[in-house]
Amino acid sequence: MFRTLAKLHSHFGNAFYLRKVCPIYRRCRFASKYSTTTTERKRFYQDVSISQGEGGMFEVNLDQRKLKTPGGKLFTVPNEAMAIAVATEWDAQRDTLKFYTMHLTTLCNTALDNPTQRNKDQMINAALKFLETDTVCYRVEEPLALVELQKNEWDPVLHWIENRYDVTIGSSYNILGPEIPDATKDTFRQHLNSYNFWSLTGLEYVITQLKSIVLSLGVIDRHLSVQEAVLLSRLEEEYQIRRWGSVEWAHDYDMYELRARTAAGALFVHLSSESSTVKRKLLQD
Known part of the structure; x- marks a missing residue:
């Protein structure tokens, strides 16, 4: 049994x-669900880069635009290693963005916005x-x-x-x-x-x-x-x-x-x- x-x-x-x-x-x-409200979307950027912002935090840039969280906050991570990992997820996307495959991005969004x-x-x-x-x-x-x-x-x-x-x-x-x-x-x-x-x-x-x-x-x-x-x-x-x-x-x-x-x-x-x-x-x- x-x-x-x-x-x-x-x-x-x-x-x-x-x-x-x-x-x-x-x-x-x-x-x-909060972090990936749209499961797929057409890719709207060409280049992905990272930059260091205020307080030593790192940001991810899609072309010249700074990435934002679903809650509207500036997407910032505590170190360069994390920024590179997230940027790699965005750069790996092809014609269509498959958000359900971007686990690190989702986790960062959750940590930043803390929806609960x-x-x-x-x-x-x-x-x-x-x-x-x-x-x-x-x-x-x-x-x-x-x-x-x-x-x-x-x-x-x-x-x-x-x-x-x-x-x-x-x-x-x-x-x-x-x-x-x-x-x-x-x-x-x-x-x-x-x-x-x-x-x-x-x-x-x-x-x-x-x-x-x-x-x-x-x-x-x-x-x-x-x-x-x-x-x-x-x-x-x-x-x-x-x-x-x-x-x-x-x-x-x-x-x-x-x-x-x-x-x-x-x-x-x-x-x-x-x-x-x-x-x-x-x-x-």
């Missing part, structure tokens, strides 16, 4: 749990709430092959994060999930508080993709590659596909999209913490 109620989040891509319960999912759906008007404490609380329903903490009791697969693939990651942060998380076959000790929550709260607002925005995005704070921190801490984390987040789905088969093109598309979004979120976290100036030309002739 597969997961019931909360456990359905893995078998069905977390759709039930996320839509009904998870506050991160609701906010990020709003932020995504949250502060760091609220973002940290949302992340910690997700710890209680982490994908890798919910285990099935049958079939035996899947039980063993979860144990072999998920347990090493759980052991790593428990040792890395000196916490106790555990796993559970119970619908309510494992009982997370207050000391564990306090440790993670202190760790997440060391992130700046922009980095938390990126981390939150990664969590929504992987449905797991454990896997997300594994990627951010470079313990897991994006590809490894995505496969671990889809473990039960991949098991079912190997057993029953799938529509090949749809499976591949979903996999590549999830990798792209997760990689963009992780890159955003690291770029948001980047303080050094990247001394190289943005676009080569």
